[in-house]
Amino acid sequence: MSIQTGGLNRISGIPLSQIRRPIAPVLDHQKIDAMVSTMKGTPEASKTCTKEEAAVMNSQLPPIDVLCVRDQGKTYYFGFGGCHRFQAYERIRDQTGEDVEVRCKIIPATRSQLKLYVGSSIDDMFN
Numbered sequence: 001m002s003i004q005t006g007g008l009n010r011i012s013g014i015p016l017s018q019i020r021r022p023i024a025p026v027l028d029h030q031k032i033d034a035m036v037s038t039m040k041g042t043p044e045a046s047k048t049c050t051k052e053e054a055a056v057m058n059s060q061l062p063p064i065d066v067l068c069v070r071d072q073g074k075t076y077y078f079g080f081g082g083c084h085r086f087q088a089y090e091r092i093r094d095q096t097g098e099d100v101e102v103r104c105k106i107i108p109a110t111r112s113q114l115k116l117y118v119g120s121s122i123d124d125m126f127n
């Protein structure tokens, strides 16, 4: 759990299409395969999770921390971690052809807090 997630944040389903991911991930494709299997109800072992642990997850992946920032009356969602879980959701989306709901832990944040992650790119974040 990060410093920001201790406390009052809530778990919600946010459509994958609404979550911005400004930082490009480095990926382990076997881990993503195992996560997709979990979501399809046929868990397999991965480096970060045994088959038994995945089965206990009951077809769900742990929620991904997502920053929620309000700007000029609109709500924006940003994911910085969870890169393998996002890829697993993308695979399901590509296989079904439909947007998918991502289990997220919503962390309310301000524009200046977002700037700590993206620096001078902050002005590009709300296009």
Ligand SMILES: Nc1ncnc2c1ncn2[C@@H]1O[C@H](COP(=O)(O)OP(=O)(O)OP(=O)(O)O)[C@@H](O)[C@H]1O
Residues within 6 Å of the ligand: 031, 034, 035, 036, 038, 044, 045, 046, 048, 049, 053, 054, 057, 060, 061, 062, 080, 081, 082, 083, 084, 085, 086
């Ligand atoms: N096959 C799986 N099925 C279910 N849960 C899994 C599976 N593999 C990993 N997990 C769980 O998913 C969570 C995130 O795993 P991990 O950190 O490896 O990936 P990530 O989504 O890239 O996240 P981050 O970028 O924050 O590291 C962990 O709680 C882990 O136990």
